[in-house]
Amino acid sequence: MDFRFTDDQLTLAETVRDYLAGTHGPEVLRRLDSEGNRDPAIWQGLVDMGLTALLVPEEHGGLGLGLVEAALIATECGRACLAEPLVDTAFVAVPWLVRRGETAELGAIAAGTRKVALPHVLNPWVADGADEFPGQLLQSVDPLRNLVMFPASGSADPHLLDLGALMSAAQLVGLAEAMLHQATEYAKVRTQFGQPVGAFQGLKHQLASCAVAVEFAKPALWRAAGALECLSSNASVHVSHAKVMATDAAIQTAETAIQVHGAMGYTYEVDLHFWMKRAWALAGAWGDRACHLKRIDQAVIGGTLPIGPEHTFA
Amino acid sequence: MHLEYTPEQQAFRAEVRAWMEAHVPKEPLVTLECREGYDQHVEWERTLASGNWGMVTWPEAYGGRGLDLIQWLIFEEEYFRAGGPNRANQNGIFLLGPTIMEFGTEEQKARFLPPMARGEVIWAQAWSEPGAGSDMAAIQSKAVRDGDHYVITGQKTWSSRAAFADWGFGIFRTDPDSKRHKGLTFILFDLNSPGITRRPIRQLHGDTGFAELFFDEVRVPVENCLAGEGEGWNVAMATAGFERGLMLRSPGRFQATAKRLVELYRAHEAEAPPAAREAVVQAWMQAQAYAWNTYAVAARIMAGGKIGAEASLNKIFWSELDRAMHRTAMQILGAHAELKRFGNGQINQWLEGYIFSLSGPIYAGSNEVQRNIIAERLLGLPRVGAG
Numbered sequence: 001m002d003f004r005f006t007d008d009q010l011t012l013a014e015t016v017r018d019y020l021a022g023t024h025g026p027e028v029l030r031r032l033d034s035e036g037n038r039d040p041a042i043w044q045g046l047v048d049m050g051l052t053a054l055l056v057p058e059e060h061g062g063l064g065l066g067l068v069e070a071a072l073i074a075t076e077c078g079r080a081c082l083a084e085p086l087v088d089t090a091f092v093a094v095p096w097l098v099r100r101g102e103t104a105e106l107g108a109i110a111a112g113t114r115k116v117a118l119p120h121v122l123n124p125w126v127a128d129g130a131d132e133f134p135g136q137l138l139q140s141v142d143p144l145r146n147l148v149m150f151p152a153s154g155s156a157d158p159h160l161l162d163l164g165a166l167m168s169a170a171q172l173v174g175l176a177e178a179m180l181h182q183a184t185e186y187a188k189v190r191t192q193f194g195q196p197v198g199a200f201q202g203l204k205h206q207l208a209s210c211a212v213a214v215e216f217a218k219p220a221l222w223r224a225a226g227a228l229e230c231l232s233s234n235a236s237v238h239v240s241h242a243k244v245m246a247t248d249a250a251i252q253t254a255e256t257a258i259q260v261h262g263a264m265g266y267t268y269e270v271d272l273h274f275w276m277k278r279a280w281a282l283a284g285a286w287g288d289r290a291c292h293l294k295r296i297d298q299a300v301i302g303g304t305l306p307i308g309p310e311h312t313f314a
Numbered sequence: 315m316h317l318e319y320t321p322e323q324q325a326f327r328a329e330v331r332a333w334m335e336a337h338v339p340k341e342p343l344v345t346l347e348c349r350e351g352y353d354q355h356v357e358w359e360r361t362l363a364s365g366n367w368g369m370v371t372w373p374e375a376y377g378g379r380g381l382d383l384i385q386w387l388i389f390e391e392e393y394f395r396a397g398g399p400n401r402a403n404q405n406g407i408f409l410l411g412p413t414i415m416e417f418g419t420e421e422q423k424a425r426f427l428p429p430m431a432r433g434e435v436i437w438a439q440a441w442s443e444p445g446a447g448s449d450m451a452a453i454q455s456k457a458v459r460d461g462d463h464y465v466i467t468g469q470k471t472w473s474s475r476a477a478f479a480d481w482g483f484g485i486f487r488t489d490p491d492s493k494r495h496k497g498l499t500f501i502l503f504d505l506n507s508p509g510i511t512r513r514p515i516r517q518l519h520g521d522t523g524f525a526e527l528f529f530d531e532v533r534v535p536v537e538n539c540l541a542g543e544g545e546g547w548n549v550a551m552a553t554a555g556f557e558r559g560l561m562l563r564s565p566g567r568f569q570a571t572a573k574r575l576v577e578l579y580r581a582h583e584a585e586a587p588p589a590a591r592e593a594v595v596q597a598w599m600q601a602q603a604y605a606w607n608t609y610a611v612a613a614r615i616m617a618g619g620k621i622g623a624e625a626s627l628n629k630i631f632w633s634e635l636d637r638a639m640h641r642t643a644m645q646i647l648g649a650h651a652e653l654k655r656f657g658n659g660q661i662n663q664w665l666e667g668y669i670f671s672l673s674g675p676i677y678a679g680s681n682e683v684q685r686n687i688i689a690e691r692l693l694g695l696p697r698v699g700a701g
Contacts, residue, residue: 204689
């Protein structure tokens with residue numbers, strides 16, 4: 001029993017975090033917002049980092065790593081508000097295809113020449129799916145999301161839902177941490193009444209409450225990643241648990257962050273809105289709050305999951 | 315990340331489970347906050363000690379079993395699974411014990427720890443004073459050096475367990491010219507020393523769990539001072555860290571409450587308010603998240619890490635979770651919630667628990683103080699009053 005990441009996992013996450021911090025700052029989001037949302041150079045950078053190959057088995061030219069590593073990196077993608085469809089392609093579609101034994105395109109995905117968007121019946125859209133599923137384009141509140149209407153049919157596979165929900169939860173945790181950081185930094189430099197507004201307990205306590213919410217969403221996320229990676233029988237409940245806690249932490253942090261920014265937070269000029277809108281989008285993606293609460297409810301109140309102190313890792 | 319128990323850990327769980335099933339009282343004990351209940355709980359401490367379960371993580375030389383933190387978590391899970399009573403000696407074993415382990419001399423460890431583990435000496439804490447609650451550095455009670463003794467004069471209040479306990483610990487001002495955090499010393503004292511008057515304070519629920527302590531020239535031997543004169547603040551902060559951090563509120567307690575809440579909801583599903591259903595699901599989610607977080611922290615500590623200001627995140631989380639769970643139970647119970655005993659004679663433990671849960675966000679440093687600590691030490695916001 002050792003609920004920690006390995007040094008290799010932490011180093012991997014740190015490397016991706018540093019790379020994205022250096023190459024994918026708010027100015028990039030603003031450029032994408034005004035120039036068409038996707039940039040092959042950004043995608044190529046992710047490919048060169050090996051991220052599209054992360055979950056592809058080694059015999060298909062990939063790195064053969066697992067969902068824990070992928071969730072760690074998805075968290076970094078959330079932190080950077082990454083717009084390129086890395087998570088959907090490499091961390092949702094790849095493990096789903098591998099599990100189904102559909103290996104034909106894995107090499108191309110690993111090489112970065114193939115992006116995969118998967119329709120799921122719970123999503124009324126397909127993100128970055130217009131090439132494969134031509135149809136009516138839908139406009140998201142998130143200016144960096146490209147949505148096309150759900151095609152006539154899609155998968156209803158709960159495993160695909162679990163993968164999508166887990167990776168959404170991971171991104172939501174990263175988004176929440178980024179928004180908490182932005183709000184905190186703003187509160188340090190914005191002065192009113194002769195002092196930084198962050199010295200006022202009215203703001204401090206709101207930000208501290210966000211820190212608590214994010215801190216305790218994380219163990220649920222890592223529990224879910226570990227459970228889904230080894231396909232444990234209760235993995236779906238853990239994924240739903242992670243999605244609900246990550247969503248709640250992200251929405252609370254988004255609302256707090258705009259409040260801390262005051263009127264500036266209501267402008268397009270402050271970067272916060274990119275992160276906030278992504279959080280709104282992912283909150284409903286791959287099973288909304290109601291859907292995931294229901295799955296937990298059925299397990300916990302419905303009695304299909306053993307509960308109590310002796311069942312911590314049920 | 316390895317989320318399986320080893321065969322040794324599973325065997326240990328089975329051992330604890332068997333012992334608890336054989337020894338945990340079948341009927342809930344009377345509340346710890348009155349004489350009768352206190353005596354019952356002290357007797358339970360001695361029963362635990364008879365099985366060598368007093369404090370499993372301590373070295374064998376001090377009355378423990380020398381177990382690691384994962385084994386401790388397993389022990390706690392089984393303890394609460396079996397419905398084990400609250401620990402009468404929690405101020406001793408969870409707060410003072412670790413503090414003595416870190417700051418005490420070998421002589422002090424040998425003198426104080428084994429009787430603590432055996433439940434023979436029950437400890438009270440004496441931090442707060444009438445003018446020093448959240449602002450603990452405002453402490454005024456004095457300890458004046460006189461040869462081999464300190465002479466203590468002053469007043470402490472809201473001292474948990476002090477109405478009935480044997481010994482107490484607290485910080486006192488040993489340098490009369492000092493201010494705030496300086497000049498304080500951590501001193502252990504026999505609550506039956508001449509010059510100490512205990513005045514039990516009647517609490518919200520009508521019982522007397524804590525007390526005021528009046529010190530009138532109480533003579534305490536110098537060897538009862540922990541970590542040297544003037545070091546009191548640092549020692550007390552370490553104790554507070556233990557209090558907020560890993561040990562005082564192990565996850566099993568909240569997982570057991572969450573499970574009871576689920577069962578309560580199932581029994582009253584038809585008449586429960588609509589919002590209670592999600593609150594019950596949230597209770598399970600949060601108790602589990604707290605448990606997993608504790609396992610993660612334990613693994614880090616076992617690998618040489620420390621728990622610092624993040625203990626404040628823990629303290630807020632478990633105290634507000636506990637209050638929310640009991641509030642939900644009260645809502646589910648509806649008109650029955652106010653009854654101290656139900657019509658069938660059973661004690662309304664949800665009511666007792668709800669009242670107790672209201673103290674959680676206050677003791678061990680109020681949650682407002684914890685939020686300041688998080689904001690200032692974890693997030694790096696300017697200190698209160700800084701320009």
